[in-house]
Each structure stands twice: as structure tokens, then as C-alpha cells.
Amino acid sequence: MKTRTNKAARLADVARLAKVSTATVSRALTLPHKVKARTLERVHQAAHTLGYVAHGAARALASRRTHTIAAVVPTLDNAIFANTIHALQRTLDAAGYVLLLASHEFDADVEARVTRALIERGVDGLVLLGTTHHPDIYRMIEAHSLPYVLTWAFDESGDQPCVGFDNRAAAMRVTNYLLDLGHVRFAMISGITRHNERARERLAGVHAALAARGLALTAAHIVEKPYTHTGGREGLREVMAGREPPTAVICGNDVLAIGAIAECNVRGLTVPGDVSITGFDDMEIAGVMTPALTTVRFPTTDLGVYAAKHLLLRLEGKTVELRCKLPTELVVRESAAVPRRRG
Amino acid sequence: MKTRTNKAARLADVARLAKVSTATVSRALTLPHKVKARTLERVHQAAHTLGYVAHGAARALASRRTHTIAAVVPTLDNAIFANTIHALQRTLDAAGYVLLLASHEFDADVEARVTRALIERGVDGLVLLGTTHHPDIYRMIEAHSLPYVLTWAFDESGDQPCVGFDNRAAAMRVTNYLLDLGHVRFAMISGITRHNERARERLAGVHAALAARGLALTAAHIVEKPYTHTGGREGLREVMAGREPPTAVICGNDVLAIGAIAECNVRGLTVPGDVSITGFDDMEIAGVMTPALTTVRFPTTDLGVYAAKHLLLRLEGKTVELRCKLPTELVVRESAAVPRRRG
DNA sequence: TTGTAAGCGTTATCAC
DNA sequence: GTGATAACGCTTACAA
Numbered sequence: 001m002k003t004r005t006n007k008a009a010r011l012a013d014v015a016r017l018a019k020v021s022t023a024t025v026s027r028a029l030t031l032p033h034k035v036k037a038r039t040l041e042r043v044h045q046a047a048h049t050l051g052y053v054a055h056g057a058a059r060a061l062a063s064r065r066t067h068t069i070a071a072v073v074p075t076l077d078n079a080i081f082a083n084t085i086h087a088l089q090r091t092l093d094a095a096g097y098v099l100l101l102a103s104h105e106f107d108a109d110v111e112a113r114v115t116r117a118l119i120e121r122g123v124d125g126l127v128l129l130g131t132t133h134h135p136d137i138y139r140m141i142e143a144h145s146l147p148y149v150l151t152w153a154f155d156e157s158g159d160q161p162c163v164g165f166d167n168r169a170a171a172m173r174v175t176n177y178l179l180d181l182g183h184v185r186f187a188m189i190s191g192i193t194r195h196n197e198r199a200r201e202r203l204a205g206v207h208a209a210l211a212a213r214g215l216a217l218t219a220a221h222i223v224e225k226p227y228t229h230t231g232g233r234e235g236l237r238e239v240m241a242g243r244e245p246p247t248a249v250i251c252g253n254d255v256l257a258i259g260a261i262a263e264c265n266v267r268g269l270t271v272p273g274d275v276s277i278t279g280f281d282d283m284e285i286a287g288v289m290t291p292a293l294t295t296v297r298f299p300t301t302d303l304g305v306y307a308a309k310h311l312l313l314r315l316e317g318k319t320v321e322l323r324c325k326l327p328t329e330l331v332v333r334e335s336a337a338v339p340r341r342r343g
Numbered sequence: 344m345k346t347r348t349n350k351a352a353r354l355a356d357v358a359r360l361a362k363v364s365t366a367t368v369s370r371a372l373t374l375p376h377k378v379k380a381r382t383l384e385r386v387h388q389a390a391h392t393l394g395y396v397a398h399g400a401a402r403a404l405a406s407r408r409t410h411t412i413a414a415v416v417p418t419l420d421n422a423i424f425a426n427t428i429h430a431l432q433r434t435l436d437a438a439g440y441v442l443l444l445a446s447h448e449f450d451a452d453v454e455a456r457v458t459r460a461l462i463e464r465g466v467d468g469l470v471l472l473g474t475t476h477h478p479d480i481y482r483m484i485e486a487h488s489l490p491y492v493l494t495w496a497f498d499e500s501g502d503q504p505c506v507g508f509d510n511r512a513a514a515m516r517v518t519n520y521l522l523d524l525g526h527v528r529f530a531m532i533s534g535i536t537r538h539n540e541r542a543r544e545r546l547a548g549v550h551a552a553l554a555a556r557g558l559a560l561t562a563a564h565i566v567e568k569p570y571t572h573t574g575g576r577e578g579l580r581e582v583m584a585g586r587e588p589p590t591a592v593i594c595g596n597d598v599l600a601i602g603a604i605a606e607c608n609v610r611g612l613t614v615p616g617d618v619s620i621t622g623f624d625d626m627e628i629a630g631v632m633t634p635a636l637t638t639v640r641f642p643t644t645d646l647g648v649y650a651a652k653h654l655l656l657r658l659e660g661k662t663v664e665l666r667c668k669l670p671t672e673l674v675v676r677e678s679a680a681v682p683r684r685r686g
Numbered sequence: 687t688t689g690t691a692a693g694c695g696t697t698a699t700c701a702c
Numbered sequence: 703g704t705g706a707t708a709a710c711g712c713t714t715a716c717a718a
Binding site: 020021022023024027034035036039058060061062063064 | 703704705706707709710711712
């Protein structure tokens with residue numbers, strides 16, 4: 001009996017050792033109930049002594065299933081999406097699926113390229129972050145009849161499967177909260193809105209809430225900055241530069257807000273005494289360090305869990321609610337921000 | 344000519360449309376220089392009009408290469424490893440590789456299970472975080488002759504390929520810094536050392552540096568806490584509880600340190616006036632919010648870049664330096680922590 | 687430079 | 703319940 005040394009065991013090796021056919025080994029490993037208990041045991045024994053690990057590519061080729069789900073996110077560089085990805089990975093793992101991950105740094109072409117790379121690897125499903133994507137992506141999804149789900153945003157108009165929340169409504173909520181406190185001079189340090197509809201939605205929400213009360217953001221009071229602390233600092237400097245500085249600065253996310261608060265500290269401005277700073281995303285750390293930060297908590301973990309479940313159910317052939325909108329939560333940590341009359 | 348509608352195009356479809364053999368299409372797609380320019384163009388044209396995407400499993404089965412690298416990390420739940428993973432993904436992507444990612448929440452059995460799942464998917468290489476791993480993992484790596492590299496730790500004794508830094512030396516450095524400032528009463532809020540040799544190394548470094556000056560940590564001044572803000576708060580409370588509270592508290596990482604500082608604020612202790620808090624990892628945000636934090640900056644990005652390059656070079660058959668130790672950096676943000684005589 | 691054809695290691699469809 | 707055997711879609715000698 002020829003033993004293949006120095007080489008990974010194949011199904012045939014297990015079959016030979018267990019004295020059954022490859023078909024039986026395959027069944028024993030994937031459909032245990034279709035095999036007699038005694039045979040099953042022999043096969044498992046053989047597989048174990050050989051340290052057999054199935055060859056995924058061969059398996060995928062024959063079964064047309066990879067038990068792999070791909071996720072494409074804008075970035076892994078900050079903690080914003082980490083929770084969601086984490087929850088996604090855990091939920092998939094529990095169901096015997098593995099996560100393929102790629103990021104694109106907010107570049108639509110890169111997104112298309114990495115998505116292609118993932119689809120090529122043969123994934124059973126796809127999680128995309130946000131609602132707007134390169135047409136090529138939809139084309140490939142279509143061509144492969146690939147189940148997919150969008151997350152971190154809610155597709156109001158379309159009919160795309162998504163597990164998200166309403167960025168615009170969250171922004172309106174923050175704005176209304178500030179309006180109710182009596183603020184009238186607003187500024188927004190937004191994320192870069194190009195290729196990021198979540199940033200666009202938040203900006204739109206602020207606009208809408210202000211407009212409903214007859215107010216508006218002047219051009220000098222809107223700046224776009226990358227989601228970095230430096231962006232927040234620069235943004236604060238710029239929006240405070242004019243003759244009528246805002247009393248409320250709404251930041252596109254907590255990273256910007258933290259930068260803005262740090263800049264306030266440097267400039268001797270108290271928060272929220274002199275100016276209120278608000279953010280989005282509720283990075284826990286922000287609250288630990290600066291109880292002055294009012295922000296919105298997103299259901300990051302649930303997004304991952306539900307996105308995974310959505311795909312898993314569809315892969316089982318079940319019908320699933322196409323769209324799922326999760327609640328967000330306004331987090332006011334310190335007694336509310338009160339604007340103060342300024343010279 | 345039969346057209347396969349409603350189904351992804353295969354190599355044969357492209358070949359038919361381009362009026363060449365499947366072999367030529369394959370070559371055109373993977374070894375373009377071995378095909379005549381005119382043919383190449385015809386093939387590309389055909390592939391594009393059909394929206395052809397290669398079938399990765401088939402490709403992997405035939406070529407025994409997946410162009411996929413797996414990474415297994417303890418957790419994605421905080422930002423600590425995000426940088427490294429991010430850098431890893433970017434470097435691999437640039438080389439045409441895709442990243443498969445899994446986490447195990449500091450559970451050795453889970454680690455073995457997910458690693459197996461990844462290997463089964465057929466990866467060309469493996470990145471593992473830390474130096475200590477389940478024997479089954481090494482067994483599988485061995486059985487598949489899989490190139491791998493350890494990161495975020497440096498394997499002093501062994502001969503395992505690694506790209507890391509010296510956790511123990513970093514801890515000694517912090518401790519010596521504090522000793523030089525005149526501290527004599529120390530405490531450590533360590534991470535959970537079980538299944539985490541990085542936490543163990545840091546604790547060992549503190550012990551060693553103290554011992555070299557004839558000092559020691561009393562049992563009451565060592566607590567182990569999970570890497571959370573709550574852990575840091577609890578830890579601080581506990582180590583400060585005795586009759587001789589420490590003047591220097593060394594935290595196992597910045598998340599713990601931030602929690603500890605927050606707890607100090609609540610208790611009216613000034614940092615570093617009443618007590619010095621130090622951490623590890625240099626989460627940028629910590630410095631932005633609390634300039635009082637002295638910490639160690641790890642080369643997180645470079646770890647990812649070099650780990651990727653290490654594997655890529657080995658996959659090209661090149662010989663690579665087995666182990667690579669990167670420098671860490673002591674970050675003292677505010678004029679040094681000075682202990683003050685206390686009642 | 688291109689074509690032919692033999693695998694790659696599974697799964698799945700049949701018979702038995 | 704189990705065993706042959708034909709796919710699965712691609713790569714890669716080897717031939718032409």
C-alpha cells in the first residue's frame with residue numbers, strides 16, 4: 001500500500017485506510033446520517049490519524065459551494081466598522097462560514113477591483129457597506145446570481161436588500177436636539193461626501209432639520225474633512241474663523257468630534273460652555289474621555305449579526321425580509337449643551 | 344453556437360467567442376507575454392463582453408495556488424490589531440492577494456478551529472498573531488507545508504518565522520523610565536495573561552526591571568483585567584485600595600490605561616500629579632484626549648507590511664530573514680510624571 | 687504561438 | 703448503505 005509521505009492526505013487516502021470508497025468518505029464527512037455508524041467511525045478514525053483536511057477548492061468545484069462570505073468595507077483603519085465586521089465574523093463562524101475581507105479606502109474603482117477578487121475566490125454571498133456602488137459590482141453580482149446585502153445604510157428608494165439605519169434621520173435628531181436647546185448658529189464638519197453616501201445623508205439631515213426651522217448653514221460653516229483627528233482640528237479652526245462663530249458644531253463622526261474638542265481645549269474654548277460639539281458613531285472611548293460629547297450610537301454589532309443572518313437564511317433558500325432598519329440612539333452624556341451669548 | 348444564458352461565463356465560452364482554445368485564453372489571462380498581441384486583444388475583448396470572472400476554485404484546483412493569505416487574530420473588537428490587519432490587507436492587495444480573516448477571542452480551541460477552516464479554504468500562507476498556538480495548528484501547517492509568519496511578538500527562543508517586537512523590553516523601558524523619575528511604589532493592571540503571551544511578556548518585563556533595582560510588585564499590586572475601559576477602572580480601584588497606594592500604575596495596554604485615567608478623574612486624583620498612568624499600544628486617541636498618558640508606540644503598520652512581504656517573498660521562492668524585530672518607541676507626551684509625597 | 691488532453695480532489699448520480 | 707464514475711472549470715505539459 002503506497003503511502004504518500006510528506007504530502008497532505010486526500011480523500012482517497014482516507015478511503016484506502018478505512019477500506020471504503022471515496023464516495024463513502026465524502027458522505028461520512030458531509031452527510032453523516034447517510035452512513036452506517038460503524039463505517040462512520042472507521043472513516044473518522046482514518047481521517048484523524050492521517051490529519052486529513054478537506055481540499056476546499058476541489059470541494060467548491062464539485063459542490064459549487066464555498067461556505068465563504070465576503071465583506072467589502074471602506075476602511076479598517078479606524079474602529080468605526082470593526083464592531084460590525086467582528087459581529088459578522090462571529091455570526092458566520094458559528095454557522096460554519098468563513099469571512100473574506102477587503103477594504104477600498106473610499107475609492108470606487110478599488111472597491112470594484114477587490115470585490116472582483118473576492119467573487120473570483122468563489123464566495124457564497126457578499127456584504128457591502130453603504131448603498132452606492134460601482135456598476136461593475138452589481139454586474140458581477142448579477143452574473144453570478146450572488147446573494148448580497150448592503151449594510152450601514154438604508155436604501156430608502158431602491159429595492160436592494162439591506163440591513164441598516166437611517167443616517168439622515170440620525171442627523172436630524174441631533175440637529176433638533178441642539179435646536180431645542182436654543183442654538184441658532186450651526187456649523188458642520190462633515191466627512192468627505194464624495195463616494196460616501198453616509199456622509200452625504202448626515203449632511204442632508206442637518207440641512208433638512210435646520211430648514212424646517214427656517215435656518216440654514218452658510219457656506220463658510222460647512223467644511224469637509226477626512227475622518228481623522230487632524231481633520232477635526234482643522235475643521236474646527238475653519239468654521240470658527242468667521243466673525244459670527246457657531247455655537248453648535250456638528251461633526252460627521254466621533255473621530256472628527258474628538259479632534260474638534262481637542263482643538264477647543266487648545267484654544268481655551270470650553271465644551272459645551274462656549275461651543276457644543278456633537279458627533280456620530282459613539283466610539284466608546286470618546287465618552288470615557290470627554291463626557292461633553294453628545295453623539296449618536298449606531299447598532300454596529302447588530303448590523304453585523306443581522307447582515308450575516310440575512311445571507312445565511314437566503315443561502316438556505318428561505319425568504320427573508322428584504323430590508324431591515326435598525327434603531328439609532330441619541331447619547332447625551334453630560335447635562336445638555338447650552339449655548340451662551342457671546343460677544 | 345449555443346449561448347449559456349443566465350449563467351456565469353466560463354473559460355470555454357470566452358475561448359469560443361475569441362475563436363481560440365481554452366489554453367490560449369488561460370495563458371492570455373495569466374501569462375499575457377506568452378500570447379501574441381492580437382490574440383491577447385481578442386481574448387480580452389471576448390472576456391469583457393461576456394463579463395468573464397475566473398472560477399477561483401477551479402483555478403486553485405488546477406494550479407494549486409489560491410493567491411489568498413489567511414490571518415488569525417485574537418479579536419477585531421478593538422482598534423489594537425486593526426492597523427496591522429489593515430496594512431496587511433493593503434500590502435497583499437497590491438500584490439494581487441486577498442486576505443482571509445478570522446478571530447478567536449483569545450480561545451485556543453477556537454483558534455485551532457478557525458485556522459482549520461481557513462486552511463481548508465486553501466490559503467497560500469498564514470499570518471498568526473502571537474507566538475504561542477495550539478499544537479494542532481502547527482500540525483496542519485506542517486502537513487500542508489504552508490508558509491506562515493508570526494507577528495506582534497518576537498520568538499526569542501524558537502526558530503519560528505516572525506515579524507514582531509519585544510514586548511518584554513518595551514515593558515522594561517516603561518518601568519525604567521518611571522524608576523528614573525523616582526517612583527518606588529508600583530502597581531500593574533495587566534491584561535489576562537492566560538493564552539496571551541504578549542500580556543505575560545509585559546508583566547515579566549515590569550517584574551524584571553523592578554527586580555534589577557531591588558524592588559518588587561506585591562500581590563495586591565498586580566491585577567489582571569480584560570482589555571476594556573471597565574477593566575481599567577476596576578483595576579485602578581483595586582490597586583489603589585490598600586494602605587500604601589502606588590504612585591505609578593502600569594497598564595497592560597492603552598484601553599486599560601484610559602479606563603484607569605477616567606477612574607482617577609472620577610476619584611479626584613490628578614494624573615500624573617497624584618499617580619502616573621502608563622500604557623502600551625499608543626492608540627492615537629488616547630494621546631489626543633489625555634496628554635498625561637505615557638505609553639509605548641508599537642510599529643503596528645509595519646508589522647502588517649513586513650508580515651505580508653515576508654510571506655510574499657517566500658511564496659516567490661526567495662529566501663527571507665527568518666525573524667525580524669522592529670523597534671518600539673516610548674511616547675512621553677506631557678512633561679514627565681513626577682511622584683509626589685503622599686500622606 | 688497555439689492546440690490537445692490529462693489531471694487537480696471533491697461531490698453527486700447512478701447502479702448495486 | 704455503499705461503490706463506480708462522470709462531472710466541476712481551470713492549468714499545464716506536451717505536441718504541433
